[in-house]
Structure formats: structure tokens, C-alpha cells
Amino acid sequence: MPVVIYDPVYEKHVRAERERLFPNPRDEVWDGVLVMAPLANNEHQLLVMGLCYAFASVVDRDGGDAVLPGCNVSDRDRGWTENYREPDVAVYLASNSAKNSDTHWVGGPDVAVEVVSPGENPRLKLDFYAQVSTRELLIVERDPWAVERYQLRGGKLVLVETADAANGTVLTSSVLPLTFELRAGATRPVIRIVHTQTGQIWTA
Numbered sequence: 001m002p003v004v005i006y007d008p009v010y011e012k013h014v015r016a017e018r019e020r021l022f023p024n025p026r027d028e029v030w031d032g033v034l035v036m037a038p039l040a041n042n043e044h045q046l047l048v049m050g051l052c053y054a055f056a057s058v059v060d061r062d063g064g065d066a067v068l069p070g071c072n073v074s075d076r077d078r079g080w081t082e083n084y085r086e087p088d089v090a091v092y093l094a095s096n097s098a099k100n101s102d103t104h105w106v107g108g109p110d111v112a113v114e115v116v117s118p119g120e121n122p123r124l125k126l127d128f129y130a131q132v133s134t135r136e137l138l139i140v141e142r143d144p145w146a147v148e149r150y151q152l153r154g155g156k157l158v159l160v161e162t163a164d165a166a167n168g169t170v171l172t173s174s175v176l177p178l179t180f181e182l183r184a185g186a187t188r189p190v191i192r193i194v195h196t197q198t199g200q201i202w203t204a
Helices: 008-022 042-058 122-131
Strands: 028-029 034-036 066-069 087-094 111-115 136-140 145-154 156-164 179-183 190-195 200-202
Touching: 042 066, 042 087, 042 145, 042 179, 042 190, 042 200, 087 136, 111 122, 122 136, 122 156, 156 179
Parallel strands: 111 136
Antiparallel strands: 028 034, 066 087, 087 111, 136 145, 145 156, 179 190, 190 200
16 A cells, blocks of 8 residues: 655655665656655566567667667656656657656657556556657556557547457557557467558567
């Protein structure tokens, strides 16, 4: 369950102990409030790797496009550590006006992916991602399995389609030439990713 600590002395102690025992680069700060994300397990990492590989295969990295397995996204350059989120995957196309400030990006990615871990709800980040002009967001649920696609419309990220292992829905990206479909796998559902022009297939 979430814990809110108002005692500043105890808060410093808890943060120091967590950094010592369970350092986690996925922690975020939401408007000055530290949000401690769950540690990513192996399944989480495999999903991120598979998605990154597919994305990197269809963008022009030599031309300035970037695919990142996690990065810091903020709405400001100075003082960015007071307000940032870290999507599990981010795609910044060369045409994106976001600023690469080395430690973080000022402005949202063209495509972001959030892989849900137990106890977290990335939908609470929708307003932030919309504010920084993230064009498309995929949320990968794992209990039960589903993939949700959100699109920036009228300044808000709106849920436009959902795929699960039963409904057979194919999600079509509005940014990248890719589709996404959940299919049954040996031990868990897999995300089948298809290039809309070449038919090349990847799985995550």
C-alpha cells in the first residue's frame, strides 16, 4: 500500500535506507513528491528489450531519431529533478521539438511505453505526458494482460483502443509503422509487433 511520510526527519532516514538497500533508477518525482517505483523484474526487462528492438528497427537513428530503454522526461530545464517521469521506453524522432538536455528531455517523446508493475498505476501520469506533448502512449498491463494505446487529442491523452489475449484486437500506431497484438505464448502472452509496410515481425 502507498505510504505518505510527513515527518521530515523520518523521511530522510527512510530515503537514505532505501538508497542503501534498494537503489532504484526508476524512481520519479511528481511535482516535488518522490514516487518510488517497484523494481523491474526479468519479465519487465524482456518486454522493454523486445519493444526497443522493434522500435529501433523502424526509425532512422542515423538521422537523429532516438529509442531509449527508459529516460528522464521533464517539463522544465532548470530544476527538472523536482518534476519528471521515466517511461520504460521512449521514442524521440528527429522532428520532435523536445530538448535533449543530456540528463533529461524537456518535452515528451513521440511514443512512450509504460510496463505496469504490481502496485503502480501509470494512468496517473496521463496528464503529465499530455502536458509535455507525448503523441502516443502504450500501457502494457500484466494482470490481466492487455495493451492500451493512448493518443494525444485536444491536449489530452485519450484511450483509443485496447488489445488483450482474447479479443484479437490489433493496435495500429499513429506514429510508427507498427501494429501490436497480444497472442498466447508458452508461459505468458506475447506482444506480436508487425511492420505495416514490410511485414517484418518481432515479439516482446
